[in-house]
Amino acid sequence: MPRTATGESSLARAIRILAAFTPDTPSLTVSEIARSAGLHTATASRLIAELTAHGLLERGPDRQVRTGVRLWELAVRASPTRSLREAALPYLEDVHAVVGHHAQLGVLDGDDVLFVERLTARHAVLNYSRIAGRLPLHISSSGHVLLAHGPPELQERILDGPLPRYSATTITDPRALRAALADTRRLGYALVEGHVHEDAAGVAVPVRDALNAVVAALSVIVPNDGRAPTYVPALLAAARGVGRSLATTRSPR
Amino acid sequence: MPRTATGESSLARAIRILAAFTPDTPSLTVSEIARSAGLHTATASRLIAELTAHGLLERGPDRQVRTGVRLWELAVRASPTRSLREAALPYLEDVHAVVGHHAQLGVLDGDDVLFVERLTARHAVLNYSRIAGRLPLHISSSGHVLLAHGPPELQERILDGPLPRYSATTITDPRALRAALADTRRLGYALVEGHVHEDAAGVAVPVRDALNAVVAALSVIVPNDGRAPTYVPALLAAARGVGRSLATTRSPR
Structure with a gap:
């Protein structure tokens, strides 16, 4: 050119x-x-x-x-996130209907979570991420899931910091983040209470493709009232559905 | 350049x-x-x-x-259809939950309907339009709504033909299309049974902005079993909700 x-x-x-x-x-x-x-x-x-x-x-x-x-x-018509989004939408709707708050789907892009789909509660309590919006990996539950299952070199780069503060409880200590990622892998979900904003909690679970690779994070943003963990089973079930749906489509992402 | x-x-x-x-x-x-x-x-x-x-x-x-x-x-992040899509999605979800088939939102773009959002039934009977997919104006219920309320010069150009056939019942006669557009304006909705495919019927209603201009069509695709008109009241109510939502956002489209 x-x-x-x-x-x-x-x-x-x-x-x-x-x-x-x-x-x-x-x-x-x-x-x-x-x-x-x-x-x-x-x-x-x-x-x-x-x-x-x-x-x-x-x-x-x-x-x-x-x-x-x-x-x-x-x-949009040939987007690489299209098959993922189409596989996820019905399950995202179910989660949204049951949980009644924001439900969203994020993928790893560079050092961020990029949100490719989100269903918003009509009378939303809180509203942070948007479609085609991004959040840093260390502050969001989706980020924890994607980072915990991401490439080791990405984990080291993020853990090397800096880890900017977004609220009083944002994890800014690399050791605390490393522990949170280990918890995310061990428990099968990430719980982030008040790290983006004090009134909001995020819960995210991994979405796996047919080869068991983590290709996305399915999450809800709910009020930070201690009840966030109760949504984990619904999220895990939905993520399994998305993975099954993905396995029947051509492109894994 | x-x-x-x-x-x-x-x-x-x-x-x-x-x-x-x-x-x-x-x-x-x-x-x-x-x-x-x-x-x-x-x-x-x-x-x-x-x-x-x-x-x-x-x-x-x-x-x-x-x-x-x-x-x-x-x-996507600054798309002109973004505010429309965001205003419409909660109502599209309601329609989708109640009707149980494809629910979609289309806008006029050139001589086509461009579908900017669609919620698909998980066990879909039929699946024609896709997000960022297009359909000719004369064969789809959304197209009838957008054309019936569209610029007179567009109506004349489409009525001048050609009107390609897609199924045995596709309207290919300009006089029949003119009558269908008049019906669409008079009744407040468009009903298109079997024009794209014999097994599918489409029902669409206009979405109006704060200035009462038609900015989109809200539609469902259902089995062609004669019951399509029963979905009109739910669609009309949802379209009013979308219009009200749009009125509170900055950009009308």
């Missing part, structure tokens, strides 16, 4: 433009996009025009720019 | 590469991608390497290429 004097390709710049759009900034002006992507306004403007022509961005009547439905379609 | 001798930008070629991945072809070899995108293998290979470096594509151990989790994340 042709490169500019700075050695950066136009595709790389186009991707930086797409990355300017987040859940908190779903619509932006051209100059906001330029600033966020670190581009001159003229360069940003030219690339935005081309992305808009292809439907990857859209311009509203207010001249605000947002991501286009075509981008969503291209990304 | 720099253009090649053919006048096509690298970004345009990169987008053609992404478009090669569909629900039926979620993983492809480099030469399959080159063929589908109409590119020389060397050109395709270079662009695939750059897209992979940015995480928009991923290469499996089998050398097969698939779309990357990063593409999904960029597209």
Whole structure:
């Protein structure tokens, strides 16, 4: 791909433009996009025009720019998380119906949990993770499950820190995190009470594919009232269902 | 963006590469991608390497290429359908729980219904539309709703045909389609029995935003046994709930 004097390709710049759009900034002006992507306004403007022509961005009547439905379609219809999400959704619905709070599905991506599906309680007590939202591995129950069963080199990198604090009870000591991961493997679930926010507890269990590899974490976020462990059996049963469903589909993730 | 001798930008070629991945072809070899995108293998290979470096594509151990989790994340986290999908999901779950078959949410995109959310019955009788799947407007109940309330110029273009046949009962006569659209407006719902497949019936109702504009269609796909109209009241109630929810969110779509 042709490169500019700075050695950066136009595709790389186009991707930086797409990355300017987040859940908190779903619509932006051209100059906001330029600033966020670190581009001159003229360069940003030219690339935005081309992305808009292809439907990857859209311009509203207010001249605000947002991501286009075509981008969503291209990304979702053959997504690597699609078969996992489709296998999990019916079981996630069951958990959601029984537990009555947030139920979600997360996968390991880099040093984070990336949430690929979430069902929200209509009168939600608490609301942290979102679809396509991320959380650090050390603060979330899903993160503990994915890290506990993740590659040893990832575990060492995370345990080497830093482990930023998010609430009064966030685990910031590597030894405490190592113990929590050992507990997660021994018990078969992760329980994280008040580490993201004092009022919320997370419970997560591993989802295993046909080869017994952990491919996702199934979790609920519930009030931090000491009753979180009572949801473990329902989560474990649902995770088995998801794994069975996955075994009958082509792609493991 | 720099253009090649053919006048096509690298970004345009990169987008053609992404478009090669569909629900039926979620993983492809480099030469399959080159063929589908109409590119020389060397050109395709270079662009695939750059897209992979940015995480928009991923290469499996089998050398097969698939779309990357990063593409999904960029597209989903600020998607224009996100607020609609989030407003609709709890009501879609209720409909799904009560009706027990496929419940889905579709928006108008070009000359198609694009399904942005769908809840599937675990032991599904029938399974046609998929998330990020499309159906022509004239054959689906969601399409009738979106077309009946769509721009007059779109209605004229679709009515001008052609209206391809999908089953023995597909509407292929423009006068019959015009009458069906009038019925849809008059009754407040669309009923399409056996037009996609003889064993399935679709029932759809409009979802309106705070300005009373139709922004989506909420529908169920049920067995074609004559009982489809009994689901209309549940759908209408759910669509009102979605509309109310939408009114409290920032972006109308």
